[in-house]
Amino acid sequence: MVAAVGEQVQKGTAFTVGTEAEIEYAEHICGRNPAFDRIRFVNSGTEAVMASLKAARAFTRRPKIAKVEGAYHGLYDYAETSQTAKPENWGQAERPSSVPVSRGTPLHALDDVVVIPFNDVQRALSILDAHRDQLACVLIDLLAHRIGLIPAAEDFVRALRRWTEQNGALLIFDEVITFRSTFGGAQQWYEVQPDITALGKMIGGGFPVGGIAGRADVMEVMNPLNGPAPFPLCGTFSANPVTMIAGHTAMKLYNQEAVDRLNALGTRARNEIGEAIRIADVSACVTGRGSMFRIHLSMDAPQNYRQAYLSLEKAAVFSAFVGHLFDGGLLMVETGTGFLSTAMSEQDIDDMATVVLVALRKIKPYV
Incomplete structure (x- = not known):
């Protein structure tokens, strides 16, 4: 390049x-x-x-x-x-x-x-x-x-x-x-x-x-x-x-092989985040498809914009969650959304899931 x-x-x-x-x-x-x-x-x-x-x-x-x-x-x-x-x-x-x-x-x-x-x-x-x-x-x-x-x-x-x-x-x-x-x-x-x-x-x-x-x-x-x-x-x-x-x-x-590999990493990321949610025992879920994901601090995934909208109180908790991710070395969009890169490996996904688990445990009392 x-x-x-x-x-x-x-x-x-x-x-x-x-x-x-x-x-x-x-x-x-x-x-x-x-x-x-x-x-x-x-x-x-x-x-x-x-x-x-x-x-x-x-x-x-x-x-x-x-x-x-x-x-x-x-x-x-x-x-x-x-x-x-x-x-x-x-x-x-x-x-x-x-x-x-x-x-x-x-x-x-x-x-x-x-x-x-x-x-x-x-x-x-x-x-x-x-x-x-x-x-x-x-x-x-x-x-x-x-x-x-x-x-x-x-x-x-x-x-x-x-x-x-x-x-x-x-x-x-x-x-x-x-x-x-x-x-x-x-x-x-x-x-x-x-x-x-x-x-x-x-x-x-x-x-x-x-x-x-x-x-x-x-x-x-x-x-x-x-x-x-x-x-x-x-x-x-x-x-x-x-x-x-x-x-x-x-x-x-970014040929077919690269697309398939990145989408597989996306599936791995969503699965591992879901497992982190289960272990932390927090009301949360993860959505997305392909090489994209989004974390929600709610038990059920939203079905439209109105359900995804966060009140000031919920937005404050989510902001704290994203802050904990940052403290763990994970830079995330303020909505808790991730877009994977072809430079990433399975180890990167595993490390990310570990950071997510720590952050979920920190905000558990407020969810």
């Missing part, structure tokens, strides 16, 4: 036109998933989701988007809506409110975001039906971190696919985080193909990156070769050759 990037730096870091590195990497990414007819590169996961939504609007000529309550999709006004909703403002479960994250968010932006509950087919479809003529797309993360790292149910994903097909909307998967899950992304766990997939993080090999991959006819809205594109997309550093070389090098190494 270092050698490949260093060699490219000597040749140049940014150009005003496409490069061979971009073409070769695009071919590699598209070759990993049959749903990827074409791909365009940008500079972050936020940009990838933003561009995906704008592409859906350009393709359908409709303004509104639908997203799952609590799901994180980056910093775009529309994508971040209801990501931090609270009991006092999240509204009824039958009609979740569109809640801003950032102060000063335009009200008209909130009006164009339809919020649906996670893994609740009937309520979700009822909400979507009320906006069927205005929705450009439905956006979903198949293993949403902030909802609780609970996999999307097969019937939920299928229902959204059917609804979008029947009502002229697009289905967008946010795989900025979850693309690590299989050779072609978490969507390959399901018998469903999206119209657009937003990519990021790992596909940059440690450099800033984002990607929009999808159906050829949908991706055509970004094509400038046949007159003005319905959605013009460009960026000074998009598809820069350093990122393309780094990403391509990393993803060639």
Whole structure:
């Protein structure tokens, strides 16, 4: 990786036109998933989701988007809506409110975001039906971190696919985080193909990156070769050759064997954390799939964002738990979520489980 990037730096870091590195990497990414007819590169996961939504609007000529309550999709006004909703403002479960994250968010932006509950087919479809003529797309993360790292149910994903097909909307998967899950992304766990997939993080090999991959006819809205594109997309550093070389090098190494090995470590991690919970005799559980996991200080796993939401009192206990993990040498996301790396070994997983056990014992009186 270092050698490949260093060699490219000597040749140049940014150009005003496409490069061979971009073409070769695009071919590699598209070759990993049959749903990827074409791909365009940008500079972050936020940009990838933003561009995906704008592409859906350009393709359908409709303004509104639908997203799952609590799901994180980056910093775009529309994508971040209801990501931090609270009991006092999240509204009824039958009609979740569109809640801003950032102060000063335009009200008209909130009006164009339809919020649906996670893994609740009937309520979700009822909400979507009320906006069927205005929705450009439905956006979903198949293993949403902030909802609780609970996999999307097969019937939920299928229902959204059917609804979008029947009502002229697009289905967008946010795989900025979850693309690590299989050779072609978490969507390959399901018998469903999206119209657009937003990519990021790992596909940059440690450099800033984002990607929009999808159906050829949908991706055509970004094509400038046949007159003005319905959605013009460009960026000074998009598809820069350093990122393309780094990403391509990393993803060639992340082959099927590497994916299988990392997912096996994920299974080992969840099993060993579950055993630590049993030994500590604490009301806790662990969720996740593939090479990701999340620890919850509750007996039962949450099923949606509202169940995963922590009161101030519970949040304080969880913060103390994460602090104990840090004291033991384990740096964990503040939600107790872990993402494994190909550099890790089974011994690393065993050591991690030991730290988790110590931390669980320390917070036991407060759980």
